[in-house]
Amino acid sequence: MATPAESLAEPAVLAHTKRRLFPDETEGSYAVVDTQFAQTNWVAGAAIPAEVTETLAPFNHVRVGSGYPDLVGVRALEADLLAVERFGDTPPLVAVEAKGYTEAGGVDVERGIVQAYDRLHEANAAYVAAPARSISQSDRTLARELNVGVLGVEKSGSVATLELPRVVGNRTAGEATAIRFQASAQGVADQSFGLNHPKNYLAYPLALAQDGDTESLLAEHVVAATDSARGGASFLGLVDLGGARESLTPLGREVVRFARREHDDLDSAIRRFADWKRSRTRFYDLAPRWGLLTRRVVFDYPATQLLVEELRHLHDDGFPEPSLPQFVRYLHELHPSFTVELFLRGEEDVRERALTTDGELRDEPLHDGSTYHSPTVFQLKALLYHAGILTERGREPSRLTPDEDVWALRDRA
Known part of the structure; x- marks a missing residue:
């Protein structure tokens, strides 16, 4: 004993x-x-x-x-x-x-x-x-x-x-803000972004604001995975799921107002989303005005602000198209805790392989796609692509070749 x-x-x-x-x-x-x-x-x-x-x-x-x-x-x-x-x-x-x-x-x-x-x-x-x-x-x-x-x-x-x-x-005010971010409703979690197209999240406030069953409206006109659409809308700050019933946030209400200005009514607006199903075209190009709104919504997400700002600095330093490992190493030098939470899977074996006991990054695991957190390298990156922010869409970790995965701003000025 x-x-x-x-x-x-x-x-x-x-x-x-x-x-x-x-x-x-x-x-x-x-x-x-x-x-x-x-x-x-x-x-x-x-x-x-x-x-x-x-x-x-x-x-x-x-x-x-x-x-x-x-x-x-x-x-x-x-x-x-x-x-x-x-x-x-x-x-x-x-x-x-x-x-x-x-x-x-x-x-x-x-x-x-x-x-x-x-x-x-x-x-x-x-x-x-x-x-x-x-x-x-x-x-x-x-x-x-x-x-x-x-x-x-x-x-x-x-x-x-x-x-x-x-x-x-x-x-x-320092690195511990990464932990506050992860604990918040917008923290990067496995269930944060189950879908990789922003239209599925933008449509959720429109369905919620209408009379009738929210899930039925979404499933008929937008996407069958209504739970994922709801979760992503919450992570983007469009709906509040914390009360006795779901409600629109101020940002969500702005999406609804925009839809009413662009279309005759909310029903017409959500039916327009049906025309965009299965389109491979970047949303920013497919529906430019909705694309601009998407850009605003995605920029309101805290992780976006950090990623875009540091990509801009990298571009200014002469690295306009960093690979995923290059970007993660650079980001870790400046924001180590945030980088780990955003990019590395939370399982103990992954972080044990990727981090030294002093919290430094080991290089070899960064070249293995299975090291990375899917909601960031797949879904969030896809959202940033469709919002006209990044040049490439995201990939699932199982299909990810990190050294060929480019993180570059579409507009680099």
């Missing part, structure tokens, strides 16, 4: 803590663990159990304050984890430093408290997590003075809140 020291090394402490703080992946909740925990072994060559690695994934190297917390995430935490129940309308950004038994048998809880305190320069709440029996009264006093939460972890996996932190009002 494993002793407490063997079962509560740092990776295990962090895994139990993540289960407590982030028990699911509901909308508004997202967390990553530092890339140092993606390695196969921990101290003294001891293997990190596969179930621990699976719990800790996905991995990313996110700077918060002056360092890199063991865990950083966004979630509306329960009252027994925070000194206040609510933090405005936005879930708090949480940073965790974990400490476990070392090879020598000690646990440096005090150092974890000081590290967690540093994260409060950008995080809204910070915790130290450690084996419960290793946490002294002086540790708790120090944490209380520094406004750091203390989580005591038992061998059984239970986690007790020994000190409650107060939420502070810092707003992330």
